[in-house]
Amino acid sequence: MRRRALALLPLLALPARAQGVAQGSPPAPRPLVVAESATLRLADLFENAGDAGQAVLGAAPVPGRRMMLDAGQLAIIARRYNLAWRPLSGEERSIIERPGHPLPRDEVETLLREELVRLGMDPEAELELPGFAAPSVPLGTLPQLMLEAAQYDNGTRRFAATLVVAADGMASWRGRVTGRALPTAPVVVATRRLAVGDIVGPEDLREIRLRSERVRPGAAQQAEEVVGRQLRRPIGANLPFVLVDLVAPRIVARNQVVLMVLDGPGLAMTAQGRAMSAAAHGERVPVMNLGSRSIVEAEAIGPGRVRVVTGSVPLQLGRRN
Secondary structure (H helix, E strand, C coil): CCCCECCCCCCCCCCCCCCCCCCCCCCEECCEEECCCCEEEHHHHEECCHHHHHCEEEECCCCCCEEEEEHHHHHHHHHHCCCCCCCCCCCCEEEEECCCEECCHHHHHHHHHHHHHHCCCCCCCEEECCCCCCCEECCCCCCEEEEEEEEEECCCCEEEEEEEEECCCCCCEEEEEEEEEECEEEEEEECCCECCCCECCHHHEEEEEEEHHHCCCCECCCHHHCCCCEECCCECCCCECEHHHEECCEEECCCCEEEEEEEECCEEEEEEEEECCCEECCCEEEEEECCCCCEEEEEEEECCEEEECCCCCCECCCCCC
């Protein structure tokens, strides 16, 4: 009985046909055969097979797989085709492998998405394909993909379809593909690490979509919510911005010496003061007049500039009873 077994051995890059074999040399099995087609012939397996070399032994392994023939199996093949070879040690073996590469998963997902959207799936959904392993196809081929019997349930968001893969040099592959469509939500993430006080620019962020279950409540969903804002907490690369951590840029820092402007009917005065807290444009901030030591309420109007609020009276800050 002929047996075939898959051998999990390191991939070797040896040619299937030996070069420079002397004329009249006895036949011998090749330790490694790299099959270049879907059909395995005697000359692929044995050196110096003679006139019987073009005899078809059967199908080669599928692309990306390998099989092993032991000494007993090789001896059976040699006797069948009248080759003058017998195993000497019983350790002889031939490993037959077929080069190939896995079908790109994104090609399968693209085909699935187009069909499932037609059946009612949200175009922004993420496809979950548990246990799916794309088949391998021969090197240098352009495989054709088709779907059969595609189904989609809007209630459970589950889907199923039969994937058909055809390519030169391989039998058509058919496999069932099942999974679930997961809802997604937009989110804005940082492209680099940012520190406290940094003002976020357009180059510091990108918009992506994540599974809705992974989006934190309060996460920024549009770039307009983030650009030009200042960070209250540091953020790492590829992490989402959170709206509560973003504030208007501070144009006045705490304890900063500022120019105080007092405008009124027929009155324009300036003085130096010290801001008692940080403030963004338009925010109110208590300011100590460095001349009188009195504290008044002012409005931040520019970097290092505040306008004293009309009618403001001296404030007593930090006073204890």
